[in-house]
Amino acid sequence: MFAPLRLHPTPSPALLCRPSPRPTSARPTRLHPPSAAVPAMAERSREQVIAESIREIPDFPKPGIQFYDITTTLLDPAAFKACVDLLVERYQGKNIDAVAGFEARGLIFGAPLALALGCAFVPLRKPKKLPGETIGEEYELEYGSDRIEMHVGAVKEKQRVLLVDDLIATGGTMAAGARLMDRVGAEVVEAAVVIELPDLKGREKLPSNCPLFVMVQKAGA
Numbered sequence: 001m002f003a004p005l006r007l008h009p010t011p012s013p014a015l016l017c018r019p020s021p022r023p024t025s026a027r028p029t030r031l032h033p034p035s036a037a038v039p040a041m042a043e044r045s046r047e048q049v050i051a052e053s054i055r056e057i058p059d060f061p062k063p064g065i066q067f068y069d070i071t072t073t074l075l076d077p078a079a080f081k082a083c084v085d086l087l088v089e090r091y092q093g094k095n096i097d098a099v100a101g102f103e104a105r106g107l108i109f110g111a112p113l114a115l116a117l118g119c120a121f122v123p124l125r126k127p128k129k130l131p132g133e134t135i136g137e138e139y140e141l142e143y144g145s146d147r148i149e150m151h152v153g154a155v156k157e158k159q160r161v162l163l164v165d166d167l168i169a170t171g172g173t174m175a176a177g178a179r180l181m182d183r184v185g186a187e188v189v190e191a192a193v194v195i196e197l198p199d200l201k202g203r204e205k206l207p208s209n210c211p212l213f214v215m216v217q218k219a220g221a
Helices: 013-017 046-053 071-075 077-091 105-117 172-183
Strands: 055-058 066-069 098-102 120-124 134-140 145-151 160-168 187-196 212-217
Touching: 046 071, 046 077, 046 212, 071 077, 077 105, 077 187, 077 212, 098 105, 098 172, 105 120, 105 160, 120 145, 134 172, 145 172, 160 172, 172 187
Parallel strands: 098 120, 098 160, 160 187, 187 212
Antiparallel strands: 055 066, 134 145
16 A cells, blocks of 8 residues: 655745855954044053042142042052052062051052962051050151051061052151061061152151052152
């Protein structure tokens, strides 16, 4: 017994008239160049990105003072990252045992740096901010004096320490940090800041064994 024949349906006229697809061209796709009106981030150095992110506030905290505000840098992820990346690249492989960051804004830059370097982070704070036993060093201000402290045992003898702050002006705070490390027998590898006000000659207060690394220089008040 024979199986019935299956007939294919007749294609519609529309399908019979459809042209065959053209072969794919081997010509590469042309990409439109970026607009010249918007400069690429790569065209600016990281130092420029940082400098442009810093806000200048005149007459703060008192008349005649030009205040450089890095909170606007922290609002800009590219600028904040540029700060941390510059520090990491500079100190990677330098056998840093501890990063010591000054209250308040030095804590912001010092903590991620220590994490990236895989070393301890030591906060240097104003009096009565740290619990437990502390060791401190005083420094002179324009009117009176102040003090920075750290926990006893946070930095040990012969450890290699990096000091980090957002700014150096007259240099009193950074010099106190260097003296504090000297008291516990540690070696200061370098002091690093985002901003230096060179007109105020703060680097001249630093001991000879405490070199200074600066990202951006600004005019001092």
